[in-house]
Amino acid sequence: MADKASMIVDKDFQIGEVDKRIYGSFIEHLGRAVYGGIYEADHPQADEQGFRSDVLELVKGLDVPIVRYPGGNFVSGYNWEDGVGPVDKRPRRLELAWRTIEPNWIGLNEFVDWCKKANTEAMMAVNLGTRGIDEARNLIEYSNHPSGSYWSDLRIQHGYKNPHNIKTWCLGNEMDGPWQIGHKTAVEYGRLASETAKVMRWTDPAIELVACGSSAIGMQTFPEWESTVLDLTYNEVDYISIHQYYGNRSNDPANFLAQSMSMDSFINTVISTADYVQAKKRGKKKINLSFDEWNVWYHSNESDRKLDPWQIAPPQLEDVYNHEDALVVGCMLISMLKRADRVKMACIAQLVNVIAPIMTENGGAAWKQTIYYPYMHTSLFGRGTVLVPLVKSPKYDSKDFTDVPYLEAVAVHNEEKEEVTVFAVNRKLDEALPFEIDLRSFGSCRIIEHIVLENDDLRATNTVDAQDRVKPHSGGNAAIDGNGKIEATLGKASWNVIRIKL
Known part of the structure; x- marks a missing residue:
């Protein structure tokens, strides 16, 4: 008999409420995310504005609450x-960022129109690389001010009488990165972000603002960057951003599946740094986290290096995801849920074609990549209160990590629907894992369904010709035993969603 894993959860032991914006995504003017992704005017399924209706349906299937734009x-x-x-x-x-030609067929107003069609909201970013305070105040006036000023009246002249009322704004992007146009030191960026935030809030006091945190856990300036930036922006901002991507470049699945432990460490360090600044300022405001770029990204690196420059919407960053990538994405989602008290927004990067859960062919089909499924499951069933997971699991060591639990799991209680949903990954590559769930405080319950994403081939992918090679089924065996506990078998290298009716 294989070693057993178990989890105890109690309805009174809570991590925090899930902010639905943790299931956000990202559309950048990069590759075929916009042109050929959400927009393709001559596609057979394009609507009257040129937006692809087949893509819209797949986006709506994810129930995406917020989408970061335009980069x-x-x-x-x-x-x-x-x-x-x-x-x-x-x-x-x-x-210049991606060395292409930008035709500007889609901009702010069209993107807001698309957001309405996709049942989502926009998270806008302002340019703090080549521009700054003046551009930002003009943009928010154009976007959010009702009327009676130059920029708001220009929006009306462009056919948009009502203001867009965009609530969430990013103060630049990855300004710690030497690759960034207008890269700055922490002090240079912190001062500019603080002054920009000030005029944006004067224009619209209802907005929320996100300061740039570190671009990855491996940045040499991490976490001193967060400390300095928050020291300069604490009074003006609500969130600090956090970005991280993972890959399996060394073909080591056991180590790859453990990388979400690095994500746990990254999140906890940023929280500690934010709390240090709060204490230093004797402040009352908690700075929360916006994990507004995260995903697996490595498959397309080689082909991207060979692209000719100055094309319109070439195929860039088009990772074709496999089964093991879906497991890592599931683990990353669990990592964020385990800190739902402080991770309040997150954006899987990106939504269509560019390192994305949705792929398209120009003029052709749209389909779900493997990573679509854990993202969809958590978005649909992971709303409510995250409960403290008391997990016991056998462990293993990998190249970069020690004491990696084979079981990665978390539970979310949706009081309104009277449901608890358990999300669980079995990291064992060659063996199923018996799993026991103790919901001791909830009384009687029944299993709604046990969804499983599994495949004998870790490298199996979904393509235009085989769109369902990797897809979930509801054939999991979770059941209530005689003592009121839930017993399940988690298949080898599997993603599991166990939905429980209270």
Whole structure:
């Protein structure tokens, strides 16, 4: 008999409420995310604005609450004015972040229209690379001020009488990165972000603001960057951003599946740094985290290096995801849920074609990548209160990690629906894992379903010709035993969703 794993949860022992924006995503003017992704005017399924209705249906299936836009590295060289007004008068620009041509067929107003169709909200970023305070105050006036001023009246002239009322704004992007247009030191960025935040709030006091944190846990300036930036922006901002991607470049699945432990450490260090600044300021405000870029990203690196520059919407960062990638994405989602008290927003990067859960062919089909499923399951069933998971699990060591639990799991209590959902990954590559769940404080319950994503081939992918090679089934064996505990077998290398009716 294999070693057993177990989890005890109690309804009174809570981590925190899930902010639905933890299930956000990201659309950048990069590769085919916009052109050929959400927008393709001559596609057979394009609507009257050129948006792909097949893509919209797949996005709505994820119930995405917020989408970050327009970048990303792109925003640090972007003039937002290029993307408003008559399309035939918009300029074509050299886009230096990704070395393409930006035609500006889609801009702020069209993106807001798309958000309404996708049942989501926009999270806007302002350019603090080549621009700054003036651009940001003008953009928020154009976007959010009702009327009676130059920029708000220009929006009305462009056909948008009502303000967009965008609530959440990012103060630049990855300004700690030497690759960033307008890269700054922490002090340079912190001062600019603070002054920009000030005028944005004067224009619209209802907004929330996100300061740039570190671009990855491996940055040499981490976490001193967070300490300095928050010291300079604490009074003006609500969130600090956090970005991280993982890959299996060394073909070591056991080590790859353990990388979410690095994510746990990253999150906890940023929280500690934010709390240190709060204590130093004798402040009452908690700075929460916006994990507004995260995913697996490594498959496309080689092909991206071979792209010719100055094309419109070439295929960039088009990772084709496999089964093991879906397991890592599941573990990353569990990591964020385990700190739902402080991780209040997150954006899987990105939504369509570019390191994305949804893939398309220009002029052709749209389909779900393997990572679509854990993202969809948590978004649909992971709303409510995250409970403290008391987990016992056999462990293993890998190249970079020690004491890695084979079981990665968390439970979310949806009081309104009278449900508890358990999300669980079995990291064992060659063996099933018996799993016992003790819901001792909840009384009688029944299993709604036990969804499983599994595949004998860790490298199995979904493609246009085999769109369902990796997809979940509801054939899991979770059941209530005679003592009121839930017993289940988690298949080898599997993602599991056990839904329980109270």
